[in-house]
Amino acid sequence: MFVAMADVGRLAKELAASKISTERVEVDDDSAPPTVAANSSEEKALLKELDGLLPEALKAVPDATKLMCLRGRKYDPARGAETLQALEDLKETLELSHPPPQLAADIASGKVTNPGGVDEMGRSVIWMRLRFNNPKESGPQDIGRLIAKVMLNALENVETQRNGVVLINDMSGIGVKNLSPSTVKYIMGEVLPALPIRVHRILLVRPPWFITRVIFPIVSTFLSKKLKSRIGLIPEVDGRVDKLFEYLPPASVPAEVGGTAAFDMEAWAASMLK
Secondary structure (H helix, E strand, O other), X not given: OOOOHHHHHHHHHHHHHOOOOOOOOOEOXXXXXXXXXXXXXXXXXXXXHHHHOOOHHHOOOOHHHHHHHHHHOOOOHHHHHHHHHHHHHHHHHOOOOOOOOHHHHHHHHOOEEOOOOEOOOOOEEEEEOHHHOOOOOOOHHXXXXXXXXXXXXXXXXXXXXXXXXXXXXXXXXXXXXXOOHHHHHHHHHHHHHHOOOOEEEEEEEOOOHHHHHHHHHHHHOOOOHHHXXXXXXXXXXXXXXXXXXXXXXXXXXXXXXXXXXOOOHHHHHHHHOO
16 A cells, blocks of 8 residues: 555654553553452452442442453452443443444444454453544544443453453554544543553554554654553564464464454444444
8 A cells, every 4th residue: 555655744743743641541561360369259348349439329330340340450449449430431421322323333344343352361352453444434532432332342251351451453454544643642541541441462463664664653652661561563474474473372363364263243243233
């Protein structure tokens, strides 16, 4: 794909001026499993402690959602309670209970999916293909709604609640027209911090030259040190992305990205829209 330097320069300037912050994005800092067992008496006691910290309006939230927040914040009841409030506020802001029609279109596009694969710790693999994104049709809140919906779907897996997610950003075919600094700022500043999820790793697969040479160096300047350490660039070599499998087993990766996992996109999209 031809990408004009003038377009890359314009995007670079927009990114540099956007003042994106990732400090509030929850990043997994190690590969050790949680010390609290799921559904244990200790977990139940911590859930009760979290419940005692909640305002009356949040006490009616289902225990499953409270547990999701407790597990996602490493069993810290105070942080879990804060995340529950942030999550409920985000759901209201994004109108997740009665979403606009654009959400169905964004789900069907395949730009952000949860194919069902997990790594050795049970972390869900989130697969992104932003070549399908058109910022003129899907604004920051639309993409925020899509990511929230997909992440909450992944969080139905208990081990994902406890251990986080791995993001595969398949960048083949991506162009400047697919990217929006304002959307990145909204996701990093408002959406991910409000979700009870931890990012274990972000893998940029088949990044084009303008990403590796221009955009990523700029983006790196506003990444938190911890998040930056969790990003891997995976080039395609002789038509293969073998480096990807240093991080993930092939069975957890969709075949389109070089793995062996089957993924029925239409069936998944239909399940998300029920």
